[in-house]
Amino acid sequence: MRAVVYGVEVDPAVGGGGWRWCVSVALEADAAWWSAAGARRLYVLGSGGSRRLSLGQAAELRAGLEASRRRFGSAAVPGGSWVGVEELCAGWALDRGEYERWTSRLAGRLLLREELEAMDGLPEDWVRFVQWGALMGRLRIRHGVERMREASALARLAGRLEGMGVHGLRVRGGDRWEGYRCVRCGSEGRSLLPVSECALCGGPCPYCEACLGMGRVRYCALLVQGVAAGVEFAAAGALGGSGVRARWGLSSAQADAAGEALRFLERPGGGKFLLWAVTGAGKTEMMFPLVERALAVGGRALVATPRKDVVLELMPRVKAAFPEARVVTLYGGSEERWEAGAITIATTHQLFRFREAFDLVVLDEIDAFPYHGDPQLTYAAEGACRHDGKFVLLSATPPTELRRAASRGKLPHAKVCVRFHGRPLPVPQRLGVPPLRRWADSALPRSLREAVEVSLRRGAQLFVFVPWIAAIPGVVRLLEGAFPDVPIGGTSSKDEERGEKVLSFRGRELRIIVTTTILERGVTVPRTDVFILDAHSGLFDGASLVQMAGRAGRKAEDPSGNVYFCSAEWTKSQKEAIRDIKAMNDLARKRGYLFP
Ligand SMILES: [Zn+2]
Ligand SMILES: [Zn+2]
Known part of the structure; x- marks a missing residue:
């Protein structure tokens, strides 16, 4: 440009x-x-x-x-x-009607020129609209890659702004006067922002390698940011705890946590809140009162998750809960792309095209792949929330930084320490089993075979987790050899038939599924036992052990379930996982949430 x-x-x-x-x-x-x-x-x-x-x-x-x-x-x-x-x-x-239509359509968006030009019905002289919008303060004209020193004044302010509860400002290194930063994904540094010759700049022009897949963001590229008007959460007034509980059918643990989160929404200013809910706590129901509050004050709500299947699962539930609201779903390949809704459900990857758009952001499964550990996705998610908006993080296994911030009183939070059905979480038992590689080519160790037999006898379906994909076929073969009458399947992220296999596991046509952490979340079947082979493996951290263990006992019909850490060594991760699970059970007991 x-x-x-x-x-x-x-x-x-x-x-x-x-x-x-x-x-x-x-x-x-x-x-x-x-x-x-x-x-x-x-x-x-x-x-x-x-x-x-x-x-x-x-x-x-x-x-x-x-x-x-x-x-x-x-x-x-x-x-x-x-x-x-x-x-x-x-x-x-200026054609004021057109201008109004377009600026409101762009509110909260951050779009590259190419993306803007791909929108239906864009007026021929859109550049003038954009410039007028910038003069009016309705739009911001940004160039795709900024030199860090442009941001240095902001960086000096960053500490103070953080203290005021303003987040999403990821400007670092106040005294660094070199290097570039991508406005869309926040990437910094020479390796992510290589410099190429550009005819428009008549010389070197850095571009962003990190978000190249969504179109090239260059130093000279136009990014149009639509300014969205914010709302005041306190304006709705308190709706009352018991009303919320009855309306959304919450358990008392859910209602208490939702109440905490609602009080956080009512506080002036923006900020983050952690909803730390055990596996099977019923997180979705707890989002509803928050979304309801955002809509009540005329705000825009976003529910984001790293995984597309979660978006697809949430869509009908959110639509049923808010029949009056316009709900837009965005994920890779979705049909809706530029629509604006009161409620947006999106994968975190879609958030690069929003900026300061939402009054409420509920981010589910913050510890899940690929969100966790991806600084660009974090930048996009935080950037999608308005500076004075509310950012609610949901997780059963929050990353260490967040736990620490919560325990030090730096991050407001609520714990939901009990499952929806009010029974304690199954505590994993340790089963001494030699390392997989020692028996993968011969036979199932006796202790393992006996435990599997017990589970099959009680009519359970079994999740058998292994640390790496290559181990799946061997384990399937050994199980088939030991239990010839039992239908057994294996699946992984590389398996094109994963969808069908998961369906037949849900339908009980498969009794045992051998898999990796790819199925640690999402698949819930009524009567389940969980076996984690090589639980000592460095490929499993405490969080994924808790998630895998969380597959058992989800339903009220069979609330306990057996979880086995089949391991040759007793590692820190296994101990941590068991300690966390027990701590939540103890808290549930202390607060009187457990079913008598
Ligand atoms: Zn980028
Ligand atoms: Zn250029």
Whole structure:
């Protein structure tokens, strides 16, 4: 995108007076705007055909001029010329209806020029609309890759803003004056932002490698950000705890936690809240009162999750819970792409195209792949929430940083320590079994075979987890050899028939499924026992052990279930997992949540 830099003497009666430097991608719009504000002429840098810089260069130049204007005086910058606003306007007038329609459609969006141009019915002179929107404060014109020093003033403020509860500002290294940052995904540093020659910039132009799959974000690329109006949560007033409980059919543990979260919503200002709910606690129901509150004050709510299947599962439940609201679902390959809804359900990957859009963000399964440990996705999710919006994190196994922040009182949170059915979580038992590689080619160890037999006899279905995909076929073979009459299947992330196999496991056509952590979440069957082979493996951390164990005892009909850590060694992760599960059970007992 090309742009020009111009200066203007602001009428003291209008904008407080003084000299201002501006960037424009459509000078006609600026001329019309300043003409209405009483200015007669603009001082446009460059002359004739050489006026236009790349958008990145123009933005940097403007920032430099603004920073130094006190020292150099107003228009005392050579190389420009005065042009009358009437001449620049060239008879252009804004179509207000179209403008309104487009700016409201773009509210909360962060779109590349190519994405904008792909939208249906975009007016021919959209660049002028965008420029007008920027002057009005309804849109922001950003260039895709910023030099870090542009952000350094913000970085100095970052600490203070954090203290005020403003999050999502991931500007680091206040005294670093080098390097670039991608505005869309927040990537920094030379390795993620290589520099290539660009005709528009007439020289080196960094672009972002990290989010290249969604279109190239360059130093000179136009990113249009729509400014969304925020809401005040306190305005709705308290709806009352018992009302919430009855309306959404919550257990007392769910209702207490939802009540905590609602009180957090009512507090002024933005911030984060952790809803730490054990596996099978019924997280979805607890989201509903929060979403309800956001809608009640006219806000926009986002429910985001790393996994597409969760989006698809949530959609009918959310639609049923809020029949009046417009619900939009976004995931890779979804049909709805540019629609705006009161409720948006999306995979975290879709959030790169939003910025400061939502008053409430509920982020589910923050510890799940691929969200956990992906700084770009974290940046996108936090960026999708308004600065004064509410960010609610959901997890059964929160990452260490969050647990620590919660236990130190730095992160408001609520624990849901009991399952919906009010029975304690099954505590894993240890089964001494030699390492898989020692018996994978021969026969099932006796202790394991006997435990599997007990589970089959009690009519359970079995999850058998292994640490790596290559181990699946061997374990399936050994189990088939030991239990020839039992239907057994194996599946992994590499298996094209995974969907069908999971379906037949759900339908009890398969009694045993051998798999990896890919099935640690999501699949719930009524009567289940869980076997984790090589539970000592470094490939399982405490969180995934808790998640896998959480497959057992989900339903009220069979609330206990057996969980076995089949391991050759007793490791820290296994101990941690058991300690966490027991701690939640103890808390549930203490709070009187357990079924008598
Ligand atoms: Zn990027
Ligand atoms: Zn360029």
